[in-house]
Amino acid sequence: MSAAHTNALPPTPDDCAIWDIWLSQFRLPIVNVNAQVGTFAALAEAPRTCEDLAAHLGVDARALAMHLAALCAMGLAEKRLGMWRATHLARRWLHPDGEGYWGYFCRQIDRNTHLQGQLLESLKTGRRPGEAAQSDGEFVARPAEWERGTMSAEAARGIAAFMHAHSQAPALGAATQPVFSTLKCLMDVGCGSGVYGIEIARANPTLKVVLMDLAEMAAEAQSYVERAGMGAQVTTAGVNMFTQEWPREADGHFFSNVFHDWSDETCRLLARKSFEALPSGGRIFLNEILMDDEGTGPFPAAAFSLLMLIGTLGKQYSLAEFRDILESAGFTQVTAERTGGGYFSLVSAVKP
Template sequence: MQMNSEDIRELASAFQKSRVLLTAYDLRLFTHMGRKARSADDLAARTRTDVRGLDRLLGALTAMGLVIKRETTYRATESAFRLLSEESPEQLSLGHLSNLYDNWGTLTRAVQEGGTVLEPDFDTEERREHFIAAMHSRARNNARELAVRLPLAQTRHVLDVGGGSGVYSMAMCRAWPGLRATVLDLPQVTPLTRRYVAEAGLEQRVKTRDGDMRTSDWGQEYDFVFLSAIVHMFGPEDNAALVRRAHNALEPGGRLALVDFLMDDTRTSPAFGALFALNMLVNTRQGDAYTESEVRRWFEQAGFTDLGCVPAGPNTRMFLGTKA
């Protein structure tokens, strides 16, 4: 693909639009706007910001198509209200991306040193809630679509490893009557899981199990193990061990489904995966975007048979295997 100087400049300045949007999100600007046209003075008072500074932010949001300006007032567009206001059930959770924005400023050092240079700070209540909310928001629609495609007709009990909010477990239980699920996650996370599950009214079918997936006992009473958006957080040895743990937890004939941003063997496609690999470099010690070939090797080494890989959703693929 041929690029000119303007293309390069646009790439180099793309962070500006991202930061404008994330600043508006951090200030809860679209929630404060609601559906009304408001002045910059009014919105500055509501967001506790400087009037001049907020007016410039509103100008940029208007130029980006997220706000409509009429004389001296500003109003959110319909799509901005629907996707960015807390008053909307379709609001996107961007708090995690706002956190990542700062982290990506360390990319140069991460490339130089071969891994994150950040101090671990995930285990704070605010960041934990942002992360779980972001994963829930991102997965919600795809979970419904994927659940009906999963081979669960004969399944009784699913183990959802690192299941966070339980979004996939809940979708599976809704799609398959009689199914029950257990979400295995850290004890700092499972209270959030139970909150999401209670809000969905599925407490009788979706339970939690506290533990570190790499060291804790998973149990052995499952006929399906679901491992979604997990392996990119860890190195190859840990991931091979997780697949072995899944094999041990399954009854004979049980299946493992691994869903992630799987790359081709060139590690340049799809583009999302190539960028996501850098996200893992910035934020983790050993995390990465892995290839389908690498995942296949983990499955084969663990003893899985009947292997296959299919599209799972936007930018993701699902690798399946059966315990003989």
């Protein structure tokens, strides 16, 4: 070990403070974007539904709902009986006609103009910044590599490295869940570096784990398996989860930060493909940061949702939304547990 790393500590399941630092970059741009489009003034006039407010402001309702969740989590908006309204804080300090209006200062002090521009464009159009609408009028953006079904080895290395560091804490938290000890074989779908499958296998020595992703990504995951010394227990499978048949050996399918990349329609497709490939009694697992059922936060989920909006046109889902998606595919017994891995929860359901 090099001298530069002798004082480094191993990862733990709790990285909430790091997430708070990372996601804090969204706070000021969210305020400035909503001040610019008139959200605070409109919500100060009268309570409005998200759809009514979107029509009034001339913005996309789906994107606006994500912004409202973040504003609610920051104490600037509130939702009661399905109606949104500005809080006293927003009415006093963010109303453009108020003597105490902070909007000018907030706009001048915000140096994150790139993020602000992305948030504004996606709020107005409902599209991923810089991309055009599909010809059928419905825009459903997808991560580019998985949309194409291929990627370069260099891209796979970069994605794996980022996701491996990003996922250390939640992987350790997921690995401690006792439900994995009841399985014979777990397939980590969209595995990235394989960090989740590797840690779950390490915690369950009798469990066989298959890491499934695009061929280039699976090849990169293999290097992480070898580095971890888990080759006897963990294997890889290069499969396009949208266009190819899934391996049928697993009695559990695990997805982490996969469903949040996609539209509701695509999530339903993935749920159906999982249901078809699992045996009776098999389980599906979704490891995600969950929105609350009312769509009002918490802030880490709301800010992460906005990151998904501008990056993939996905979003963070609530347990209620995941239950609807999973039950539409035929799954039952939908539950969720906080794993202790930062802000993450493990959603689970069973194929009857």
